[in-house]
Amino acid sequence: MQSTPSLQSASLFGVGLRERKRQETVRRIADTALRMFVDRGFEAVTIAEVAEAADVAVNTVYNHFRVKEDLVLPPSEASAGRLAGIVRARGTGVSAAHAVLDHLRGEIRQRSRSIGLSPGFGRVLPMMLAAPTLAARLQDLGQQMVAELADLLIAETGAAQGDPVPGLVAAQIGWVHSLLYGEIGKRTVGGEASDDIAEAALTLLDAVEGLLSEQVLTYAIRKDT
Structure with a gap:
C-alpha cells in the first residue's frame, strides 16, 4: 500500500x-x-x-x-561583508590578498554578475552613477567593505591596538576591488564585448598583482587549523 x-x-x-x-x-x-x-x-x-x-x-x-x-543594490548581493567573506573562506597557505585576487579571477572567468559582467550592465551603471543616493551608497559600500576586512585581519593576525598594517592591507585590497569594477564598468559602458572586457580585466589583475608589495601579498596567510 x-x-x-x-x-x-x-x-x-x-x-x-x-x-x-x-x-x-x-x-x-x-x-x-x-x-x-x-x-x-x-x-x-x-x-x-x-x-x-x-x-x-x-x-x-x-x-x-x-x-x-x-x-538596485540589494543587501544580499551588494554586501559590505563581501571582501571579508572572501578572505574568511580562503584555504590553508593562502594570504588575504591572494584570496581576493583568485576569487576575482574566478568571477571574471565565469562572467559573474557579482563583478559586473552581466548582460545589460552597460545601461545600468550610468543610471546608478547619475542618481546621487545610489552613487553615495556605492561609495559607502566600498568603505564598509574595507572596514570589515580590516576588522577581520586584526582579529586573525592578533595585531596590536593602533597597528596600522591591517587597515593599510585592507585598503590596498579594497583599491584593487574598486579599480577592477571601474575598469569593467568603463569598458562595458563603452560597448566592448564581454569576452574582450574579461580578457582586459584579467590582464589588469595580473598587472596589479605585480605592483603590490610582498608585505601585502603575504599578509595574513592562513595557517593549518
Whole structure:
C-alpha cells in the first residue's frame, strides 16, 4: 500500500513552495524596477509605479526592499561583508590578498554578475552613477567593505591596538576591488564585448598583482587549523 506523506514532509514541501514563490516575487519586482530605472532614471520612478508594473501591492515591495535603493543594490548581493567573506573562506597557505585576487579571477572567468559582467550592465551603471543616493551608497559600500576586512585581519593576525598594517592591507585590497569594477564598468559602458572586457580585466589583475608589495601579498596567510 502506498504510504501517505507525513505531516512533517508536507510541511517542508509547503515551506519550499512558499520560498520559491517569495523568491519569484522578489526577482519580478527587482527586474521590473531595474528596467524602469534604466528607461526613465532612478529618481523619476516611484515605488507605487514599480508595484503597479510588477502587479503587486506597494506594501509587498516594502516587505522585500526596505528602501528604494535596495531595488538596485540589494543587501544580499551588494554586501559590505563581501571582501571579508572572501578572505574568511580562503584555504590553508593562502594570504588575504591572494584570496581576493583568485576569487576575482574566478568571477571574471565565469562572467559573474557579482563583478559586473552581466548582460545589460552597460545601461545600468550610468543610471546608478547619475542618481546621487545610489552613487553615495556605492561609495559607502566600498568603505564598509574595507572596514570589515580590516576588522577581520586584526582579529586573525592578533595585531596590536593602533597597528596600522591591517587597515593599510585592507585598503590596498579594497583599491584593487574598486579599480577592477571601474575598469569593467568603463569598458562595458563603452560597448566592448564581454569576452574582450574579461580578457582586459584579467590582464589588469595580473598587472596589479605585480605592483603590490610582498608585505601585502603575504599578509595574513592562513595557517593549518
